[in-house]
Amino acid sequence: MQRxxxxxxxxxxxxxxxxxxxxxxxxGYPITPSSEIAELLSGRLPAIGGxxxxxxxxxxxxxxxxxxxxxxxxxxxxTSGPGFSLMQESLGYAIMAEIPCVIVxxxxxxxxxxxPTHGSQGDINQARWGTHGDHSILAFTASNHQxxxxxxxTAFNMAETYRTPVILLFDEVVAHMRERLVIPETGELPLVxxxxxxxxxxxxxxxxxxxxxxxxxxxxxxxxxxxxxxxxYHDMWGFPxxxxxxxxxxxxxxxxxxxxxxxxxxxxxxxxxxxxEYVLVSYGSAARSALHVVKERRLRGERLGLLExxxxxxxxxxxxxxxxxxxxAVIVVELNLGxxxxxxxxxxxxxxxxxxxxRIDGVFITPIDIMNILRLIQGKGV
Amino acid sequence: MAINKYLRERFFPHLWCPGCxxxxxxxxxxxAVDKLGMSKNEIVMxxxxxxxxRISGYVDFHTLHTIHGRALAFATGVKMSRPELNLIVPMGxxxxxxxxxxxxxxxxxxxxxxxxxxMNNRIYGMTGGQYSPLSGQDIIATTAPYASIxxxxxxxxxxxxxGATFIARTTTYHVKQIDDFxxxxxxxxxxxxxxxxxxxxxxxxxxxxxxSAVDMMKLYRDITTPIGSxxxxxxxxxxxxxxxxxxxxxxxxxxxxxxxxxxxGS
Amino acid sequence: MAKPILKAHKIRSDWCKGCGICVEFCxxxxxxxxxxxxxxxxxxxxxxxxRLCELRCPDLAIEVECK
Ligand SMILES: Cc1ncc(C[n+]2csc(CCOP(=O)(O)OP(=O)(O)O)c2C)c(N)n1
Ligand code: SF4
Ligand code: SF4
Ligand code: SF4
Numbered sequence: 163m164q165r166x167x168x169x170x171x172x173x174x175x176x177x178x179x180x181x182x183x184x185x186x187x188x189x190g191y192p193i194t195p196s197s198e199i200a201e202l203l204s205g206r207l208p209a210i211g212g213x214x215x216x217x218x219x220x221x222x223x224x225x226x227x228x229x230x231x232x233x234x235x236x237x238x239x240x241t242s243g244p245g246f247s248l249m250q251e252s253l254g255y256a257i258m259a260e261i262p263c264v265i266v267x268x269x270x271x272x273x274x275x276x277x278p279t280h281g282s283q284g285d286i287n288q289a290r291w292g293t294h295g296d297h298s299i300l301a302f303t304a305s306n307h308q309x310x311x312x313x314x315x316t317a318f319n320m321a322e323t324y325r326t327p328v329i330l331l332f333d334e335v336v337a338h339m340r341e342r343l344v345i346p347e348t349g350e351l352p353l354v355x356x357x358x359x360x361x362x363x364x365x366x367x368x369x370x371x372x373x374x375x376x377x378x379x380x381x382x383x384x385x386x387x388x389x390x391x392x393x394x395y396h397d398m399w400g401f402p403x404x405x406x407x408x409x410x411x412x413x414x415x416x417x418x419x420x421x422x423x424x425x426x427x428x429x430x431x432x433x434x435x436x437x438x439e440y441v442l443v444s445y446g447s448a449a450r451s452a453l454h455v456v457k458e459r460r461l462r463g464e465r466l467g468l469l470e471x472x473x474x475x476x477x478x479x480x481x482x483x484x485x486x487x488x489x490x491a492v493i494v495v496e497l498n499l500g501x502x503x504x505x506x507x508x509x510x511x512x513x514x515x516x517x518x519x520x521r522i523d524g525v526f527i528t529p530i531d532i533m534n535i536l537r538l539i540q541g542k543g544v
Numbered sequence: 545m546a547i548n549k550y551l552r553e554r555f556f557p558h559l560w561c562p563g564c565x566x567x568x569x570x571x572x573x574x575x576a577v578d579k580l581g582m583s584k585n586e587i588v589m590x591x592x593x594x595x596x597x598r599i600s601g602y603v604d605f606h607t608l609h610t611i612h613g614r615a616l617a618f619a620t621g622v623k624m625s626r627p628e629l630n631l632i633v634p635m636g637x638x639x640x641x642x643x644x645x646x647x648x649x650x651x652x653x654x655x656x657x658x659x660x661x662x663m664n665n666r667i668y669g670m671t672g673g674q675y676s677p678l679s680g681q682d683i684i685a686t687t688a689p690y691a692s693i694x695x696x697x698x699x700x701x702x703x704x705x706x707g708a709t710f711i712a713r714t715t716t717y718h719v720k721q722i723d724d725f726x727x728x729x730x731x732x733x734x735x736x737x738x739x740x741x742x743x744x745x746x747x748x749x750x751x752x753x754x755x756s757a758v759d760m761m762k763l764y765r766d767i768t769t770p771i772g773s774x775x776x777x778x779x780x781x782x783x784x785x786x787x788x789x790x791x792x793x794x795x796x797x798x799x800x801x802x803x804x805x806x807x808x809g810s
Numbered sequence: 811m812a813k814p815i816l817k818a819h820k821i822r823s824d825w826c827k828g829c830g831i832c833v834e835f836c837x838x839x840x841x842x843x844x845x846x847x848x849x850x851x852x853x854x855x856x857x858x859x860x861r862l863c864e865l866r867c868p869d870l871a872i873e874v875e876c877k
Contacts, residue, residue, distance in 0.1 A: 187625055208807035213624050213800065218650040222617035225610065229590070229621025232608065233629075237621075255611050383606050383622065384588055384629045390601060392609040401555075402601065402609075545864075545873040556825050557869060563829030567868025575865070717835075719865040757868075758834040 167344050172337040173198040173240075175307040176266060176330070177206065178345055179314035180238050183353055185264075186212035187235040189226035191219050191245060194278045195334040196268040199240040220245035224252040224265070231256075231263050232391065234356060234382035236318055240266035243276060243285055246292070253327055254293035255393045257416060259400075260370070260378060262321035262356070264314070269333045269446075271524050280524035281334035283446055283497040289329045290475050296413055298420040301329040301475040302429065305336060305449040307343040312351065313472055316429065319354035324419055325378050331474060333497065335447035335526055356380060361387070370412075371398040376419060420476050428478035431470040432485065434460055438467025440536065441486050442519075443506055444495035445471040447526065452495040454529045455536070466536075471502070479509040491544045492516045495532055515544055547574035550584060552604050559598060563757025565716035565742030566596050569634070569663050572722030572740075574603070579727055587630045590619040592644060594636035595669040595744075605632075613643030616651040619658050627657070627797035630730060634661040637678040638668045641697055645677070652706035655734045656796035660708075661726065662699055662737065665744035673747030684751040699739040700788050710736035711789040715764035716743060718785060725787065733795050741768070741783075814859040814876035823848040825871035832863035832872060 168178070177199055180188075188207055190200040200216065207214040213230070217223040220241050227237035241249065246267045256263055269285045271277035276284075289301045300320055304310040310332065317328040359379035361367040363386035372378050381387040390400040395409045403409070420427065433456055435441065444452035449470045456466045469485050471478070486492045486506075492515060494503040500518045507513035519535040521527040551574070560566050577587065587605040591597035593612035600607040606629075610618045619631045640648050640662045651658060667685060668674040675685035680696035703711045710732040714721035722740060729736035743749060743760035754760050769775040771786035819840075828847035838856040841849050841863060849871070851857070859876040 225617035226621030562827035
């Protein structure tokens, strides 16, 4: 692929990145504000020998990509809140059966049909806890198109590395805004390919037996190894088991494979944190306004810094505690009622010094909104 | 036995109740596969959740045991990406036509080359005998203690209207038809539906005073008749058995190949 | 076509669940359930090798071998 510069929407940046990462199967159902992803891929994928299918709903879309991933494809679906709600059961299946896939949720205001054409960041907890039962999940976000590109590629890489679904939580503002995107040259960003088993035909292959490094080599469904895939607790061949030891080990494995690597999985950006008295913590589109505030106040000598989160799940608690350790106050800037705020409060040493700067009225949060809240906080003497 | 090579024998005896018709469907399906001389590696079986869905655990194919109602959606993903594989999707009546009804009609509409087997026991076996969209009226179920008032789907008519290009129906009594119809369904290129009336003596039989598995099979013998038979003309209440639809229409994956050619050419 | 002749009639009693389907529908009444409710071939010489017991058995417990 040629290095080229484009002026695109965030959704298109995501498409470019997915194709760059090796996407070759997409199933989806249209929903604002994600539909451009499906529209673009319906043209792009067949042109590179990949496949696109518009399913009858989001449940079917999620199921179809799981099926396609099993046969050896890199797969993705994209949706927004209502569709993401419908995907939760099969998302749990992908977690349980350890099937690599990428799910884009371009967030809009909820609950229910909510406010389709306006931005929101209300699905942070849904991404973590939407499907039932104990589990862990990987979720990334991004505030600009270059980062959307990078995090999308990262999502595909992580999905393969950890045999897990990965969620990309973008929001309407970034998804629909147009800005410059430089498409990296082939090889510029590392890609992780499907790890396939070296076990030869005729020799017992265990789809759920981790290697020493914890990774589970796969065998393309329909290939030379026959095995079972199920959403039930299962043994190393994939056969259902209710043996307490098997159940215990599997749930621990599913949880630990991500939660034990929190720091390693943490992607974030920091701006002027070294000496910051006031640390803004933000992500996605909200981080754009937060960065604007920080840069502008720095010019006037105020010691503000920004910690921009790109990995939302597993939540990088330790990193946040460290970065906020010396702050007089931490202000979480987000477009919801404080979903990340609560997590930051749990992470830091002084939760009473963590404040919220948000908007929940469908209107994008501006630097002035943030400044107004900052002044209130400063007025309180913190 | 010739069909034993397709079994995961270590899981036998299987978990179905004594006399459960699902085992006879498994039996017939494997005979069809054997008669076609298919290799284990070319078959992918996708199932959902239910007593019927557990069938996939017993066969030595590529087996994907998914979630309730969604087997056809998973199968669509597998088939689209590997069209050369043979997809067999056995489903219970609830699995296929209650929770999975939407996927069922859309898979049929696309005419994607999948063999759907509806194991119709007119009840939710696995969850303990609640009524299903195929129970029909005047059926006693754990959720219909005063008898069901819900009319039922006719699987054949529903499939036909939705666009399936091979549709057949038989019962566990008529075992020779099971393997014959499944064989033809597998050979058919397009979405094929084989409905098999299969007894659930444990719930449907007991609640509806239909007696043992044997009695229920006798009933299948007595209440069904070949398509267009004289008996049917005399007694319209008889349920017809046979192949209802068998036609050639463009298959989805082949059509998509054309899209790829178009897209690559432009 | 020559009539098939029975070579062997095998019942895996560890798989049989005693449903009686094979017993009831055998056209020659060859089979019966024993005291443990397991199918046994009590009148093998009468068997006409029709295989219906093998095809109908829901537990895949019967194998009929014919010459
Ligand atoms: C989403 C969801 N809803 C409900 C269930 C519970 N459930 C499991 S099997 C089943 C119905 C089984 O009936 P059917 O599909 O007719 O198959 P059978 O057991 O009769 O063979 C239900 C309702 C489930 N597993 N998942
Ligand atoms: S409950 Fe009914 S459907 Fe389920 S195994 Fe028993 S007889 Fe079969
Ligand atoms: S049909 Fe099979 S399971 Fe039933 S009694 Fe005969 S051998 Fe046993
Ligand atoms: S082969 Fe036919 S005659 Fe012989 S035991 Fe079986 S059902 Fe009876």
